[in-house]
Amino acid sequence: MLAPVRAGSGTESGTGDTAVLQALLDAEAALTRAQASLGLAPREVAAAVTEAARAERFDVRGLALRARSGGNPVIPLAADLGDAVGPDAAAYVHRGATSQDVLDTALMLVAARALDAALPELDRTARELALLAAEHRDTPMPGRTLTQHAVPTTFGLKVAGWRSLVLDAHDRLAAVRTALPVQLGGAAGTLAAFAAYAEADGPEGDAETDATGTARTTGAGSHGPETESPPRAAHGVQATDLGLRLLAAYARELPLAEPPLPWHSLRTPVADLGSACAFACGALGKFAADVLVLSRSEIGEVGEGGGGTSSAMPHKANPVRATLLAATARQAPALAATLLSSLAAEDERPAGAWHAEWQPVRELLRLTGGAAHHAAELAERLQVFPYRMHEHLALTEGLIVSERFTVALGPLLGRARARKLLDAASQKAVDEGITLDEALEEEEPALREMLSNERLRDLTDPTHYTGSAPALTDRALRRGPAHADRSAPGTADGSPAAATGTGETNETDGAGGAARDG
16 A cells, blocks of 8 residues: 555565465475476476475465464475475475575566566557657756756757666666576575485485595486486586586576675675666656656646545546656665675675575566556657747746857957857846847947848747757657667676677667567
């Protein structure tokens, strides 16, 4: 009831307790399947664990209450999942892993699913804003700085700016989505238990001794031949070590990337996710802030189509979507700050820093997904009133083009004298309620001899002083969203696969909008 920005959204249901529970179960089942693919667990056990890993079979509330004893819900869940599959298969549930492996992976799954829902909404927002910017490419309006009229601009350029921020948000989230990794390190990030289990299971797992005397299992486990593809290069290292091969197999079981290292106390993925979400909320907040100002009754240059009602005043149509976006933009930075503070995590696995992330991650995903949806609705329904913009260009009786007069009179009077004249004339116009050209003529009677009537009319027409605004709009609309390559989450050089493209597009739709996939 207190979070209307995400109430009823797909992101809300995708980040609820049941969704988190399912992600935890998906992580556990994927780990068992990955071990089975290396012969480290029976294939029938992996199938049984996968079949049992359904959220509706488990007590969400009970798990939450039992989580208090160990500090996280994975401990009671692993026990319940073991009970669900029976004693023989239970031995392979959660084998070799630590709670943080499962919970971190689950949160990355939740994030991936939430971003997969939010990114299309940002695409939709960008498309709608592209249409609006193209339509109003040449629509003049007052530019405002520090709340006051400055010089003329165009509504198309303002909308192109909104769209640019939306694309920035989209591209950051798309890149983060591609890089979201699984977590697997075992008790302290060494993956040692997995090799130990393989060695203990029997002679079928070929054990070698490396230069340090440490046993290293390289062959199949005792539960049949490997079913995975041959070892591949990942992060610049040929995957011959059992732990590395298991990490790769685990990533293949889920729509997540393979990390170069366990990241129990290396919280880059979470910090990047939080930063990108907070940026997206802020970017959409800029769109909302301008709509809120421009839709004020005394301005009325835009309106939120289908605005909200008031409980007391029948005449009101409140800009509710913009209001929700503005609220989101104010909440997100503090949530992201918690995640950034958790970068300073001690030891191989921290106490408190990791735990502090869970709720902020979920809330940021909810805010981002809800804001993306409301932004798309706002862009689709936004009403524009050019006649009001035209009226406001005349509101200051020519003062909005005082800069242009300064430039035009500089060669005639000298730059310093021209500026002094415009300062005096502008103040006179304000004090006496006269137009700028009238004030100039009173301050400088020879002005009529210097400028023809035609030139004077041109200089005082604010629609003739929009500069490169139309060209800037055209250039901004040539950019489309970057499309992340999710088929290859990790790259051979160890860096996450970046969103493809440079942000520039060669083919656009008729409105100069996002590039068409080809």
